[in-house]
Amino acid sequence: MHKRLGDFIQSKYFKSISQLTTGSFIAQIITLIVAPISTRLYTAEQLGVYTLILTLLTIFGPVICGKYDLAIVSAKDDKEVMELIWSSTIFSVLFLFFISIFYRFYLTSYPEIIDEVGNFAYIVIFMLFIRAFTNILTSYNNRYKEYKTISSVYVVRSLVQNIGLVLFGFLKFGAIGLLFSQLIGSLFGLRKQSKHLYKNILGLKFVRIQGIKNVVKKYRKQPIYSMPAHFLSSTSYSILNLFISSLFGLSTFGYYSMSYRILGLPLSLVSMNVSKVFFQKATEEKSKYGNYYKAFKQITLLLLSVSIPMVIILISFGPYVFELFFGEGWYIAGVYVQILAPMYGIRLIVSALTPALIVSGKQRLELIIQSCFLSCSVLAYLICKLFTLDMSAFLSIISISYSLIYIVYLIIIYKLSLAKN
Template sequence: MKIKEKFYSINNNTFFKSFRSLALGSMISQTITMLMSPVSTRLFSSTELGIYTLLISFSAIFEPVICGKYDLAIVRAEEKEVKPLIQGSFLFSVFFSIIISLLYCIFLYLNPTIYSSIGFVAWLLPIMLLITSVNNILTSYNNRESEYKIISQSFVIKSASQNLLMLIFGLLNFSTNALIYSKYISNFFGMGKQSKSLRLRRLGLMQLNPLEIRGSLFKYRNQLFFNMPAQFLNSLSYSSLNFFISALFGIHIFGYYSLTYRMLGLPLTLISVNMSKVFYKNAVEELNRFNNFKNSFLKSFMFLSIMASLMVIILVIFGPQLFSIVFGSEWGISGEYIRILAPMYGIRLVTSALTPSLIVAGKQKYEMKMQSMFLAFSVSSFFIVRTFNLGINYFLLLISVLFSSVYLVSLYNFYKISKKSEGYLND
């Protein structure tokens, strides 16, 4: 009877209900992606997938920081600050998109193969960055209002639309453009559902008050000066691997790695990203009540560690065989890559979900140092491999070992931060 009561208690716990809502949507959307992946590896060549991944990698560097990370402040802001933060986040994204567009022109100039393969479609990126900023803002607002079911449903809608469009355009022989069209167009789906509660509040978002916007942006300036650079370095350190691999070993080999990159990203999206939202909200609430958030940290850590361990064991033992069966015999090489990287991604899954500890404690400065180490190790690995003319397996092994060390040290520091009982936000 006690076991049954305990299960009922856990099942109805706010923490697990929130995660379950988010995880369900992610599970469905990622299942759709996984089911369509064997189709994509048969519709598109390694080179086509490589070009697509390289292009998306450029946008992936900027998508998480397009709003200056002010969108995250919406979750814990006072009620009167919500409107100016939403407006300020979008206005910042417009300004930042202009700067990114200039960098993008340089990127296309240095990579003529990409532009010659996809043509004018390449210029959709700046527009899509603005759409991404709206999605980021809406997700933060949904998180503030605990609308996890809506976030979950939007995951499913976007994933289903992207994969359906990919199939249609792929069958029409759109080549790499099929992947790009499906990625970009799907960003519009689900926005109506996510914005419903915000529209019902009639905040008058078109009515700008410069003083209020400036005041809110100044109050949460740590988001811009510390959290944004740290997130940017994080995105850059991982996306830079794509550029380094394509430069060292060519687009064809990079295409095989791109499948590894996409498959390892699925559990991060399914578990880590969703868990971080729930952990962040619970940690803030615990901090306000007890002046620390140790319980939220440990509860999340135990759950994430179990999930990560299962993922790593399966991929290390069965990776090459699974990839050969599911994606086709030629893609077994991607399974070899995943075997090397799986341990590091398992540690990353846990650490990434608990990184909001730094935001909760007002210690964003540490995250910037952590991400600087990732970028330094990426660049160092590139030059080591190029200098000694090593193969891709050595490059991936170097990355796996070096990145894992940074994650483990960071995880220990997060735990120490969660135990403190002094006023964090005054640091």
């Protein structure tokens, strides 16, 4: 095992992951430095309102392009890439129209959002529009292995967003300041990401309607299976925001939102970046050898070496670190982290490997698995509401049920990685 891991560390594969994770690491360090400042500049309720608004971005952001953007990575040639860029853009504009209608009704269910930020709540619609282009450009960069570009953009966006967060906090802008810091940060880096694409901009001008129709048909599994599956994946976590705020109030949700944010850092730092490289590598191996077991094995070993120490540290010291780091009263957020840590440890590994279902053409299977997560979250909500259980019980049900699903998910991916064409 040590020899295999050592060989992996010396590979170009690991170098690609290192380039991506270096930028993410710096970005997350910036976020960690600013986090204890934010808990002293903003109330738990303001952080809760901000998180409720961003729930729309969390749910729809990854699927705003119908997952056609992901197909850019494995497109057969440059012509098809340009057709997919157009397909992704058109889909996102149409989808955004329907999301805007949904969001209007969503706000009527949460009057506390309008009370806190007014019509500034609609800023998130513009953020989704920006996210569509970010998704397209990231896939384009990934196709050409421009990992340094992706990495540097992570840092710039995090730096700008956190500077804005502190500045608006001192100016007492409240949740509105949090929204503006997120918006301004998302704009930075777009020019750098589009530099390569701009050199080939003529390719976009020569795309024909028939070509767009062809790729829409060819990659129809993306919006039919991958998009709903990713939507359910995002919803299975984001819907917890709605359930917790409904069951336990905005203040409790504010504390949970910080624990959720901290637990999400390793996913942003490691899992999301490793996933990009795994997708590219697994696609190559599948084409060349008929399976991608080697890529699966290398990634699993790497992530196990990260996941196990992380879970041990969070369970052992979570509440004490939160109280010390974020200030008086934030101990309870550390307790929430203790409960959720085992599940997040498993999630760290499995989330990086989920592109395997696309590589194997099993998007329908992903949809079924993600439906299980959403079903468990709804069941946990109903149980807690019926028996008047507390927050710890709710999170325990979520942690145990989600962990079991992730284990089954990992076994399925392992079997798929062995399968020959």
